[in-house]
Amino acid sequence: MKMKFSKVKWLSIYLVVMIVVTCSGGNICMATEDSGTATTGAVTIYVTDDSKDIIVTPGTTTYISVPVKSNTYCQINKISLITKDTPFTLNGSIELLKEGTQNPVKDISNIQHYLTFSIDTSETAKNGTYEVNASFLCKDNYEETLFTTTLLETIKIKVTGEKTKASLSITDIECQQGMEPGDTTDLTFQLNNLGTMAAENVKVTVEGFADDGVLPGSEGTTQKITKIEGSGNYTVSFPIRVSANAVTGSKALTISVEYKAASTDTDKSTETTSTYVEVKGKTTASDTAKTLKLLVSDVKQNPSVPVAGESLQVSFNLKNINTKDVYSITITPTNLSATNFSPVQSEPYQFVKKIKAGESVTVSNALKVSDQVVEGLNQIEYAITYKDASGTEYSDTVKVFVINVKNPEEETAGVPKLIISDYSTGDEDLKAGQTFTFAFDIHNTHSNLSANNIKVTLSSDENTFAITEGSNSFYLSSIKAGETQHKEIELRVKADCVTKAYPLKIQFEYEYEGMKIPEDAVSSGLTVSETLNLQVMENSRPTVSNIVVGTYDQPMTNTPCGMMFDFYNMGKSILYNVTARIESSDFVATQETVFIGNVEAGAGNSHEMEVTPLVENVDAVGTLIVTYEDSNGNSYEIPTEFTAYIQSVTTIDDPGMFDPGMFDNSGEAKKPIVKVWIFVIIDVVLFLFGMFIVRKVIISLYKRKLRRAEEREL
Known part of the structure; x- marks a missing residue:
C-alpha cells in the first residue's frame, strides 16, 4: 500500500510541472544562438x-x-x-x-x-x-x-516661450564736468539687457585714464558682475579723480562690456561706447615746448536735446596753450555723413588768422541732425591745421561729443520701459520684525507708447519683505507715455534679519500697442524687473533684570560683596562680545569689566561681579552698563540703574560689654560619674543579655515555621 501511494505522489508532481510549463511557454522570450540576447518580439x-x-x-x-x-x-x-x-x-x-x-x-x-x-x-x-x-x-x-x-x-x-539671447546696451552715462586737479566723482551708467536670457560673467572695463587727465579711483578700471537677468538692468559706478598733472580739456573714456549672451555660449559678446570728462587743469612751459598744441574746451550745444531732422548749433573754445603764437588756423568738421550730421553751409570750415599764446577763440558750426541718427551719445570729428611764426605747419584731430540726441521715429519702433523713479520706506530705520509702508513711483520712460495690462509683483529672497495682507501682486490698467503712478504697500521685515542691505525685486509684466502676440498662452507679454537694496537693522532685544547687591548677606561699607544680575537676549539674532561694567560714585568694582561673550537668540543667564560699597547707612545708587555688538560690529550700550541699602560695619566700642569670664578655659577638669572598669562591666553584661534575647527569638520563630510545615502535610 505504501508503494502505491509513492507512485501516485510522483505522478501528481509530474503532471503539475507539465501543466505549468505548458501554460507559461507562450510568454517565454527565446534567445538567439549567435548573440546570446533575447528577441523582443514577446515584450511590448x-x-x-x-x-x-x-x-x-x-x-x-x-x-x-x-x-x-x-x-x-x-x-x-x-x-x-x-x-x-x-x-x-x-x-x-x-x-x-x-x-x-x-x-x-x-x-x-x-x-x-x-x-x-x-x-x-x-x-x-x-x-x-x-x-x-x-x-x-x-x-x-x-x-x-x-x-x-x-x-x-x-x-x-x-x-514654448523661446528666449532671446542677452544683449547689453550702455545708457544713462553721467559724470561731473569741469573738475579741477584733486577733485573726485563717480562715472555712472546703466547696463540694460534687451534679451530675455540672463547675461552671465559680465566684465565692465573703463579705459582712457592718463596722468594728464583722469585717473581711476578705489574700484580700479574693471568690475565683474555675476549675472544681469533677462530684460533687467544694472547700475555701474566707477570712482574717478582728476590727476594733479591734468591739462585742461576733454578727456575721452571708453566703456567696454564683455559677457556671455547665453549660458551655453563659448564665445563672449562685447559692447563698447565712449564718453568724455571736461577737466580744468594746468599748462606748463615744459609740456608745450615739445610741440604746439591747441586745446578744445567749453563745448556747448544748442538745443541741449537735439532731435532728429532738426538744426543743431555746436560751439567750443579753441585755446592756444603754448608760449608762442600760432597762425593760419583752419577748423574743419570731417566725415559728417558717417556721423549723421550734415553742414548747413557748403563750406563748413572756419579760418582764424592768429591766436596769441594763452588766448582762445570761439568756433561755431551750424549743423542739421539726420533722420537716421542714433539716440544718445554721438560725436563730431574736427581736423585742425595751424602754423608757427617760422611757417612750420602742424595738424591735429579732436573729437567733440553731442549728447542727449533724440529720435522720435526710433522711439516709436521701440517699446515702453517701466522703471522705479522714486521710492520711500518712511523716516525711521527698517528694523527686523517690524512693518513699514513701502511707497514707490512707477514711471513710463517712453515718449509715445503706453504700457497696458500691467502686473506688478514684489518678491524677496527667503521672504525677507513679506506682504502683511493680500497678494504680493497687483494690476494696473495702463500707464501712459511719460506718466508716473504712485503706489503704497505695507510690508513686514523678517524677524531674524541681521543688519545689512536686502534686495527687494519689483517685476513688471505688461503689454503695449503694436507688440507681437506670443505664440503660446504661457507668455504674458514683456517682462522687466528692478532690484532695490533696502537697509535693515536687526531688532536686538537685550534685557537686564534682577540686579541684587549682596548676593549672600547684607552689603556693608568697604566690604567686598557679590552683585548678581540676569541678562537675556530676547531678539532673533546673536549678540556679540557682551560685557558688563558699573558706573557709580557709591560703588567700586573689583574687576573693571566682566566679559560675558556671545549670547545666542533666546538665550540668557545669571552673572555675578564683585563690588565694594563706599557709603554707609544710605541707599547707594549705581548704573550697570551692558555693552554688545551686532552682526556688523556696531556697538550698543544698555544702562540700567540700581539701588541697595548699605549698612555700616558693627564695631564694639564699650569695653564693659565684654565679659572676660565668658571664654575662660582655665580651671580643673570635672570628675567622671563612674569608674572606667565599672563602665566596661556594665557594657559586657548588656551585650550578653542582648545575645540571649536574640537567640530566644530566633529559636521561637524557627519552631513556629516547623509546626506550620507539619500542619500543611496533614
Whole structure:
C-alpha cells in the first residue's frame, strides 16, 4: 500500500510541472544562438494615455510622469532616456512606479505603471515639439538572458516661450564736468539687457585714464558682475579723480562690456561706447615746448536735446596753450555723413588768422541732425591745421561729443520701459520684525507708447519683505507715455534679519500697442524687473533684570560683596562680545569689566561681579552698563540703574560689654560619674543579655515555621 501511494505522489508532481510549463511557454522570450540576447518580439511596453500635452519652457527643470503598461510580465534591470537631437537633458534618474505606490519597482506587467523622470530644458531651446524615448534592459526569467526594448511610441514634449539671447546696451552715462586737479566723482551708467536670457560673467572695463587727465579711483578700471537677468538692468559706478598733472580739456573714456549672451555660449559678446570728462587743469612751459598744441574746451550745444531732422548749433573754445603764437588756423568738421550730421553751409570750415599764446577763440558750426541718427551719445570729428611764426605747419584731430540726441521715429519702433523713479520706506530705520509702508513711483520712460495690462509683483529672497495682507501682486490698467503712478504697500521685515542691505525685486509684466502676440498662452507679454537694496537693522532685544547687591548677606561699607544680575537676549539674532561694567560714585568694582561673550537668540543667564560699597547707612545708587555688538560690529550700550541699602560695619566700642569670664578655659577638669572598669562591666553584661534575647527569638520563630510545615502535610 505504501508503494502505491509513492507512485501516485510522483505522478501528481509530474503532471503539475507539465501543466505549468505548458501554460507559461507562450510568454517565454527565446534567445538567439549567435548573440546570446533575447528577441523582443514577446515584450511590448507602450504608453497608455498620450492625450495630455507635456509643455516645458527653456531654462527650466520639469518633472514628467508617463503612464505605461507591458503586454506581459518582465523584469527591468535598467532604464535609459533617449534624448538625441533634442534640447533636453535627464536630471537625476528615470524610475518606474507601480500605480498606487511611491517606491520604484523593477518589473512591469499589464497593470498600470508610471515612467517618471525630470528633464532640464536648454535655455536656447527653440519652440517646437520634440520626441524622446525610453530604453529598457529586460531580463528573461527562464533562460536568465538580457534583451533591450524601447517604448512602442515616443514621448512628445512641446517647448514654448523661446528666449532671446542677452544683449547689453550702455545708457544713462553721467559724470561731473569741469573738475579741477584733486577733485573726485563717480562715472555712472546703466547696463540694460534687451534679451530675455540672463547675461552671465559680465566684465565692465573703463579705459582712457592718463596722468594728464583722469585717473581711476578705489574700484580700479574693471568690475565683474555675476549675472544681469533677462530684460533687467544694472547700475555701474566707477570712482574717478582728476590727476594733479591734468591739462585742461576733454578727456575721452571708453566703456567696454564683455559677457556671455547665453549660458551655453563659448564665445563672449562685447559692447563698447565712449564718453568724455571736461577737466580744468594746468599748462606748463615744459609740456608745450615739445610741440604746439591747441586745446578744445567749453563745448556747448544748442538745443541741449537735439532731435532728429532738426538744426543743431555746436560751439567750443579753441585755446592756444603754448608760449608762442600760432597762425593760419583752419577748423574743419570731417566725415559728417558717417556721423549723421550734415553742414548747413557748403563750406563748413572756419579760418582764424592768429591766436596769441594763452588766448582762445570761439568756433561755431551750424549743423542739421539726420533722420537716421542714433539716440544718445554721438560725436563730431574736427581736423585742425595751424602754423608757427617760422611757417612750420602742424595738424591735429579732436573729437567733440553731442549728447542727449533724440529720435522720435526710433522711439516709436521701440517699446515702453517701466522703471522705479522714486521710492520711500518712511523716516525711521527698517528694523527686523517690524512693518513699514513701502511707497514707490512707477514711471513710463517712453515718449509715445503706453504700457497696458500691467502686473506688478514684489518678491524677496527667503521672504525677507513679506506682504502683511493680500497678494504680493497687483494690476494696473495702463500707464501712459511719460506718466508716473504712485503706489503704497505695507510690508513686514523678517524677524531674524541681521543688519545689512536686502534686495527687494519689483517685476513688471505688461503689454503695449503694436507688440507681437506670443505664440503660446504661457507668455504674458514683456517682462522687466528692478532690484532695490533696502537697509535693515536687526531688532536686538537685550534685557537686564534682577540686579541684587549682596548676593549672600547684607552689603556693608568697604566690604567686598557679590552683585548678581540676569541678562537675556530676547531678539532673533546673536549678540556679540557682551560685557558688563558699573558706573557709580557709591560703588567700586573689583574687576573693571566682566566679559560675558556671545549670547545666542533666546538665550540668557545669571552673572555675578564683585563690588565694594563706599557709603554707609544710605541707599547707594549705581548704573550697570551692558555693552554688545551686532552682526556688523556696531556697538550698543544698555544702562540700567540700581539701588541697595548699605549698612555700616558693627564695631564694639564699650569695653564693659565684654565679659572676660565668658571664654575662660582655665580651671580643673570635672570628675567622671563612674569608674572606667565599672563602665566596661556594665557594657559586657548588656551585650550578653542582648545575645540571649536574640537567640530566644530566633529559636521561637524557627519552631513556629516547623509546626506550620507539619500542619500543611496533614
